[in-house]
Amino acid sequence: MNATDIKTAFFIAYKTIIKGHKSTVALIVFILSLSFFNLMFVSGFLSGFSDGIMRSMVDTSTAHIIVMPQEEPTRKDFIPEQKSVRAQIQTIPGIVATSSHYQLGGSISYDRENNGKIKSVSAPIIGVTQSEEKDVLMVQENMVSGEFPDNLIKDEIILGANLAGGFGTKQTTDLGGAKVGDKVQINYANGITRTYTVKGIFKVTIGGIGGTAFVSAKEAEAVLSTYDNASEIMVRVDLAKNTLDEYIQRIETIFPELKVEKYTVRLSTVGILVSAFDIIALIVSAISILVAAITIFVMIYVNAVSKRRQIGILKAIGIKESIIELSYIIQSLFYAIWGVIFGLGIIFWLVIPFLALRPILMPFGNASLVYTSVGIFINISSLIISGILAGFIPAKIVAREDILKSIWG
Amino acid sequence: MIKVKNLVKTYPGKVPTLALKDVSLEIAKGEFVALMGRSGSGKSTLLHQLGLLDIPTTGNVVINNIDVLALSDAKRTRFRLQHLGYVFQEYALIAEFTAFENVYFPAMALGDYKAKERTAYFLDIVGLGDRMDHYPSEMSGGEQQRVAIARALINNPKVLFADEPTANLDTVSSEIIFKLFQKLNKELRQTILVVTHEPEDKKYVDRVVWLKDGKIIEDVT
Numbered sequence: 298m299n300a301t302d303i304k305t306a307f308f309i310a311y312k313t314i315i316k317g318h319k320s321t322v323a324l325i326v327f328i329l330s331l332s333f334f335n336l337m338f339v340s341g342f343l344s345g346f347s348d349g350i351m352r353s354m355v356d357t358s359t360a361h362i363i364v365m366p367q368e369e370p371t372r373k374d375f376i377p378e379q380k381s382v383r384a385q386i387q388t389i390p391g392i393v394a395t396s397s398h399y400q401l402g403g404s405i406s407y408d409r410e411n412n413g414k415i416k417s418v419s420a421p422i423i424g425v426t427q428s429e430e431k432d433v434l435m436v437q438e439n440m441v442s443g444e445f446p447d448n449l450i451k452d453e454i455i456l457g458a459n460l461a462g463g464f465g466t467k468q469t470t471d472l473g474g475a476k477v478g479d480k481v482q483i484n485y486a487n488g489i490t491r492t493y494t495v496k497g498i499f500k501v502t503i504g505g506i507g508g509t510a511f512v513s514a515k516e517a518e519a520v521l522s523t524y525d526n527a528s529e530i531m532v533r534v535d536l537a538k539n540t541l542d543e544y545i546q547r548i549e550t551i552f553p554e555l556k557v558e559k560y561t562v563r564l565s566t567v568g569i570l571v572s573a574f575d576i577i578a579l580i581v582s583a584i585s586i587l588v589a590a591i592t593i594f595v596m597i598y599v600n601a602v603s604k605r606r607q608i609g610i611l612k613a614i615g616i617k618e619s620i621i622e623l624s625y626i627i628q629s630l631f632y633a634i635w636g637v638i639f640g641l642g643i644i645f646w647l648v649i650p651f652l653a654l655r656p657i658l659m660p661f662g663n664a665s666l667v668y669t670s671v672g673i674f675i676n677i678s679s680l681i682i683s684g685i686l687a688g689f690i691p692a693k694i695v696a697r698e699d700i701l702k703s704i705w706g
Numbered sequence: 707m708i709k710v711k712n713l714v715k716t717y718p719g720k721v722p723t724l725a726l727k728d729v730s731l732e733i734a735k736g737e738f739v740a741l742m743g744r745s746g747s748g749k750s751t752l753l754h755q756l757g758l759l760d761i762p763t764t765g766n767v768v769i770n771n772i773d774v775l776a777l778s779d780a781k782r783t784r785f786r787l788q789h790l791g792y793v794f795q796e797y798a799l800i801a802e803f804t805a806f807e808n809v810y811f812p813a814m815a816l817g818d819y820k821a822k823e824r825t826a827y828f829l830d831i832v833g834l835g836d837r838m839d840h841y842p843s844e845m846s847g848g849e850q851q852r853v854a855i856a857r858a859l860i861n862n863p864k865v866l867f868a869d870e871p872t873a874n875l876d877t878v879s880s881e882i883i884f885k886l887f888q889k890l891n892k893e894l895r896q897t898i899l900v901v902t903h904e905p906e907d908k909k910y911v912d913r914v915v916w917l918k919d920g921k922i923i924e925d926v927t
Binding site for chain 1: 790803807812816817
């Protein structure tokens, strides 16, 4: 196929579109724009859902990177000299903030009516320095009662709503409605018993953090009889500067003895949910592309069959089959490109502004459509490639017909 | 110009139809020949085989010293574009193209982008110089057929084939078309092979080949 053939094919396609029924052209473009909108909306919405869940996990539970104590050759309970470790980690360009956690286990007891009917539940307890923690995890932004002060004092505790109870479905694992100002008692795993005043209650529905309690790092050190250690160091990074793997590699280079993990390993059931959404998005996208391809196929086939005589005439005067096929591919491309343009227009000029005005509230915040340039490129390419194939096949079928049969039927 | 030898065309089916029976024929350059005969005599079938619109079952067709049946599909298509011109019974114009575009298009497909002057020239010859921008739907049958003739001539074909070009036209339009063929034949030495069933068309041509039941029964100069 040479330049003349391509020019000839363009000429046929151009004239066919220009002189074709405007309403037919508009209908094809409209259907394709809806197909593309469907492809973009569903994939964007599910991506937004996954992204929101991940973001919620990173912001409230896991940060981006978790540094844990040495496991080989011998497993240790703590990272020693955590302040120094964190200071070194923070020298890595792109690290936003770090904080240390003490992990304690224990049984929390609450006497709601002060009548001796005590309810006890097991819960993870985390010792934090909130003035550092607030730059890494944003639990303080999810308070439903009281506050999470920077200087949480020795006998104060922050409870997750799922642990405190009274902020949603009643669970056997909650305290039955502990409120700010109430007293709770913790029997730590090492036998120490302490009483705390509830200073604040936070509500996070994604992940298990909602069933956790926070005490101050100093209190945790007192309970554990230790100092300047950490059960884990949480690291928040700027992903625009480096990839997560690059940050992990840098940390591992400085501290080869420590175990460094990215947040995804802590997603557990949330991770399964996100993977399920990704699979659903993939299936819905594939169906949308298939629907778009079938639409183009049917439209081009009907168009080609109705132009059978014209195709026969073109062949009779010496126009190559490949030129005729290309002209139909160009027509498909025209429809697909306009479908993409209108589909993008609906998404970016209608749906996104509409969602900004009337947001859909999800457990992790407002639902949003999330797109990456690669994702958009893949969606556009998918529709255009399927359009080319869907245009080529019917054109090939009709163009292969015998000349006389095409002209006279 | 055209040499046809022992041409046989059988249409397959439950009962195969023998449409052409051992037809042999020679047409010289510049001749204006009419293929005549009753309906079903094989005249259109013969024209289709000579014009490479169909492939004969057996036999030889040589046009301009080229064994055209030995050419590949792609080369036969190119040969049609470059060396043969067609005028069909039902005008066979592209509805989406103007008269000018219908005529210019085969030249464009050949890569001859300077054919615009020639397009205007041929449209003038067929008397449609003032209807260039009109679409087929805006023209009468006679006018459409004249556009088809101009289109058939645009690539300076070795042979112009016309399959009952006046079958759908009134007497006046038919006369215009045949006089146009005559003019092209005389002035441009255009070789023309026309299928017609109207006996009075004989007056325009140099030679009449009569067919009956797929065989040439008379060849009158």
